[in-house]
Amino acid sequence: MLAEKYRSQIESTLAKYPADQKRSAVMQLLYIAQSEYGYVTKEAMQEVADILEIEPTQVASIVGFYSLYYDHKAGEHHIQVCTDLPCALRGADKFAEDLCAKFGVKLGDTTKDGKFTIEGVMCLAACDKAPMFQVQNKEGIKYYENQTVESAAKVMEELGKK
Amino acid sequence: MEHIVLRHRDIPDLHKLDVYIKNGGFEAFKKVVTTMKPEEVIKVVQDSGLRGRGGAGFPTGTKWSFLTKNRPTYYVVCNSDESEPGTFKDREIMEKNPFQLLEGIMIAAYAAKANVAYNYLRGEFWQVAKFQDECIAELRAQGFLGKNLFGTNYSLDVFTHLGAGAYICGEESALLESLEGKLGQPRLKPPFPADKGLYEMPTVVNNTETLTNVPMIITKGAEWYKSIGVPNSAGTKVMCVSGHVNKPGNYEFAFGLTLRQLIYDHCGGVPSGKKVKAVMLSGASSVVLSGSDDILDMALDYDSVAKKGSALGSASIIVMDETVDMSWVLLKTCRFFKHESCGKCTPCREGTYWMLNIMERVGKNQVTKADIDLLNNVASQIQGKCLCPLGEFAVTPMLSGLKIFRADFDSHATDAKAAAKPAPAKAAPKKEAVAG
Ligand SMILES: Cc1cc2nc3c(=O)[nH]c(=O)nc-3n(C[C@H](O)[C@H](O)[C@H](O)COP(=O)(O)O)c2cc1C
Ligand code: SF4
Ligand code: FES
Numbered sequence: 001m002l003a004e005k006y007r008s009q010i011e012s013t014l015a016k017y018p019a020d021q022k023r024s025a026v027m028q029l030l031y032i033a034q035s036e037y038g039y040v041t042k043e044a045m046q047e048v049a050d051i052l053e054i055e056p057t058q059v060a061s062i063v064g065f066y067s068l069y070y071d072h073k074a075g076e077h078h079i080q081v082c083t084d085l086p087c088a089l090r091g092a093d094k095f096a097e098d099l100c101a102k103f104g105v106k107l108g109d110t111t112k113d114g115k116f117t118i119e120g121v122m123c124l125a126a127c128d129k130a131p132m133f134q135v136q137n138k139e140g141i142k143y144y145e146n147q148t149v150e151s152a153a154k155v156m157e158e159l160g161k162k
Numbered sequence: 163m164e165h166i167v168l169r170h171r172d173i174p175d176l177h178k179l180d181v182y183i184k185n186g187g188f189e190a191f192k193k194v195v196t197t198m199k200p201e202e203v204i205k206v207v208q209d210s211g212l213r214g215r216g217g218a219g220f221p222t223g224t225k226w227s228f229l230t231k232n233r234p235t236y237y238v239v240c241n242s243d244e245s246e247p248g249t250f251k252d253r254e255i256m257e258k259n260p261f262q263l264l265e266g267i268m269i270a271a272y273a274a275k276a277n278v279a280y281n282y283l284r285g286e287f288w289q290v291a292k293f294q295d296e297c298i299a300e301l302r303a304q305g306f307l308g309k310n311l312f313g314t315n316y317s318l319d320v321f322t323h324l325g326a327g328a329y330i331c332g333e334e335s336a337l338l339e340s341l342e343g344k345l346g347q348p349r350l351k352p353p354f355p356a357d358k359g360l361y362e363m364p365t366v367v368n369n370t371e372t373l374t375n376v377p378m379i380i381t382k383g384a385e386w387y388k389s390i391g392v393p394n395s396a397g398t399k400v401m402c403v404s405g406h407v408n409k410p411g412n413y414e415f416a417f418g419l420t421l422r423q424l425i426y427d428h429c430g431g432v433p434s435g436k437k438v439k440a441v442m443l444s445g446a447s448s449v450v451l452s453g454s455d456d457i458l459d460m461a462l463d464y465d466s467v468a469k470k471g472s473a474l475g476s477a478s479i480i481v482m483d484e485t486v487d488m489s490w491v492l493l494k495t496c497r498f499f500k501h502e503s504c505g506k507c508t509p510c511r512e513g514t515y516w517m518l519n520i521m522e523r524v525g526k527n528q529v530t531k532a533d534i535d536l537l538n539n540v541a542s543q544i545q546g547k548c549l550c551p552l553g554e555f556a557v558t559p560m561l562s563g564l565k566i567f568r569a570d571f572d573s574h575a576t577d578a579k580a581a582a583k584p585a586p587a588k589a590a591p592k593k594e595a596v597a598g
Contacts, residue, residue, distance in 0.1 A: 016280075016321040021361055023343035027285075027326050052343075065345045065504075066326035068285045084247045085446055085494040086404035086480050122329070122498055123247035123446075124286050127402070128410035134286060141288035 002047045006032050010051060022052045026062055030069055035138045039070040067121075068136065075110040075117030077159050078136040079152075083120040086127035095131035096120055098149045103156070115160050135159065166390075166398050167251075167374045168414045170258040179300050182261040188306055190380035191268050196312050203273040207376065209384035211396030216241055216332075216369030217444065217475045219464050222376075226273055228356040229364045237365040238271045238279040239341065240373055243325060243332035245284055246445035247498060248478035251400040251412050252370035256283075256290045259374065260297045264320060266373030268307070269380060271318055274366045278319050281370075282337050285326040294322045329502035333550055334367040336504065347506045348550035369476075371400055391417035395463035399477050403429050406436070406483040417463035424462065425481060436483040440567070443467060444475025446495045447555030450488070450563040471562075488567035489574060492560055493521045499556035510553030513544035517560060524574045531575045538564050 003010065009032060010025075017024040029051060033044035040063050049056040063069040081096040096107060100118050103111050110117040126132045129145035133152065137159070144155055170176040173185055182188075194203050208223025229236060240263070244252040255263055263281075271279040283291045298320050301307045309317045323341055325331050331340045335349035338360050359365020375397060379387045388396045395417035401424060404410045408430030415424070421441065425431065432438060438453030443462075449472040451457045460466055467474040482491065500514040520537045523529045541560045544553055564571065572578045 016323070018361065021342065024323070024341060026343040027324060027340070030326070031324070054343075061345060062343070066285070066328050068327035084498060085491060086248045088494060089405040089480070089482060089486070090410075122501060123245060123249075125244045125250040125253045125284070127248055127250055127404035128412070130404075140292075141286055143286075143289070 002029070002033055002036060002044065003051055005036070023054055023058075026052055026054070026059060027066070030059070030063065031140075034069060035140070038076070038138065039073055068141075076115050076137060077117070077156070079116050079118045079133055079156065080121040080124075080136060081107075081118065081133040082122070082124045082126065082130065084123040084127075086123065087130035087132065090130040092131045095147070095149065095152075099152055102149060102153055113160075116156060165414050166378050167255060167262075167371055167400050168259065168412065169262065169378075171414075176262075177258055177260055179261060179297070179304065186381060187261055187377075188265055190377040191265050191272070191306065192312055194269055194272050194380060195314055195316050200273045200275055203269065203380070206384050207273070207379060210379045210387040211384075211391075211394075212372065212375055212379060212387065213395070213464070214369055215371035215375075215399065215476060217246075219474070222368060222372055225356065225368070226270070226366055228354070229274055229366065230357045233364050235361070235363045236274045236276040237360040237363055238267060238274050238276045239334075239337065239360060239365055239367045240267050240279070240281040240370055241332065241334065241337060241367055242281055242283040242287065242370045243329075243337060244287075244370070245329040245332050245502075246447060246476060246478055247495075248402060248404050248442070248445035248480045249476050250402050250404075250478075251476075253287065253290060254412050255370055255374050255400075256287070256294060260294060261301075262377055263370055263374045264294075264297060264301065266376035267320055268318060269376050270366055270368060270373055271320075272316065274364075276366070277317050278321070280321050280323050280341060280360075282323045282325060282331070282341055284331070285324050288324065291322045291324050298322070328504070329498075330504040330550075330552055333552065336550070337367065338365065345504070347504045348552075350549070371476075392461070392463050392465075394465050399462070399474070401462065401477040401479055403479045403481065405481040406432050406438075406486075407481050408433055415462075418461050418466075420459050420461050421479075422458040424479070425458070429481075432481065432483050436485065438481060439484045439486055440482045440488060440491070442480040442482075442559065443472050443477065445478035445480065446498050447558060448472060448475060448478075450491075450559050450566060452566050453482075487573075488563055488570040489521070489524050492563045492571075493518075493525050495559045496521045496556070499552065503552060503556070507547075507549040507553070509544045509547040510549070510556065513540060513553065514556050516540050517544075517556065524571060527574045527576065529575050530577045531572060534564070534568070534571045534575060537571075 013025045013028045029048045045056050045059040049059045083092045107120050131147045132145040135142050175181045204226045212222045213219045242252050267279050328346045330336045331346040336346040340346035355365040391397050398414050400414045441451050442448040496518040500518040503510050503514045505511045541557045544557050
């Protein structure tokens, strides 16, 4: 149960907001849920709703609205390549395509071993350091900038070993 | 020139609290808390001529003075959502000069009579937020945050709040909804945040760069700040330059530098000596401008840019060389706005869907000239009918792009007999095209 396992983290999150505005903590709690279960499960939504004393449907709509929450299982690591305009001007589309080819998937797909989902995403505020991607996994989100297909593949190999 | 916002470029290790303090850090905050009234702080910021760096350029001190009087609680919220394609300045500030931003937030909080301030960071800034939390913890430990600061009865706490991937949360009222734990959808205005903001209380929302200017304004004075830049555009601006330049990155200059100076003297010019075909000055939502001499010699300040029919906004300057197919550029911006429309109002939700639908067919050479006219028509229909500016943002590049670079769209039309050579097979920058 999240409430016990992450008690201190949940308490320090709730402490940021007025006592009668617990709902503000929903986004942070969903990150905690996601790192525990890999994605936001139905049970997790119920748990978060119980902690915050709101309806599970309210939690579900938050999960649906924001792009960094997942309500289904995907790769262990989301490899999110920015293919937005400024990065694309510096070769990001080709980078994404070549990276996918190297791992034998199409953009948006998960590798057979279930390790990686490679996605094309919108601007990540790193446009001067394209090609770039972020890795989203249980540990959070990390940026990798000024990448080549080789350097990206190396990052992924390292992640895959964990 | 010395930096004001990117001061870490002049002072090594400025991200460390002891270094920041050694360089005058938190003296401005101490000064306001111990010797000034909130109204006096607001007056200094007003006199400095500081304008919002988040996009709209609204005078900062004036915004603070609009707070509804005599309410029980006030809030300050820093907008670090930074999601406009082409914008990456707030991230550098938070990574490299975090304490100056925090001091700015703290001074704003004192001026607004707020005892709690939040910094809302886009969800992708996970690591940045962690670092901010560490900085805030240090400030608490050193007595710069907490109860009865400097022996006065003023108390203040600052917290970070992480978003989760939604461009619309950069719009201030959507940001406040998101901070309240709701869907990030814009509110109807009025009421404005200065009257009913976070938890229905009067709230100041300012951009990261805006607030990072504030400590130096308090330390060196309004006159000093005003003497930098040009009339109506006081101080410096961090410009995010991306796309086809040799040295993309953040550049901080006094307002008034020309676009040509920025691109050629500072960013190393365009790779392979190519010509500038087009520029967008405030990210994906800006007017598309040509790379004509007239545009290149334009001074980068609020008024000069407005005179050319564009806006400086957050100064996210995307440079595109002569090989770029502008219909491909507009396909990219369309995809962005379709993805980011929050869906609350029909013109934006449906309009961005249809614009993208036609643009994808442009990319596949599956359109006629009539379809491109229709595109123009759809874009015009959205204009002026949306609940928040995002809908307008989607239309602005489309209409201006179609106006100047219609030929780039027509070359994909099956009935465009004018096109002498076959259109390229897919929507990617043309490799060997000539200046358009
Ligand atoms: C769709 C949309 C996205 C926006 N994104 C941002 C953003 O990422 N950062 C920001 O500071 N302002 C953004 N703004 C502007 C804010 O609504 C607001 O004007 C700004 O935060 C005010 O701060 P300032 O006065 O210091 O500029 C956005 C506005 C719109 C309509
Ligand atoms: S204009 Fe678009 S983003 Fe703004 S409220 Fe309407 S649907 Fe949402
Ligand atoms: S466009 Fe890729 S990080 Fe901005």
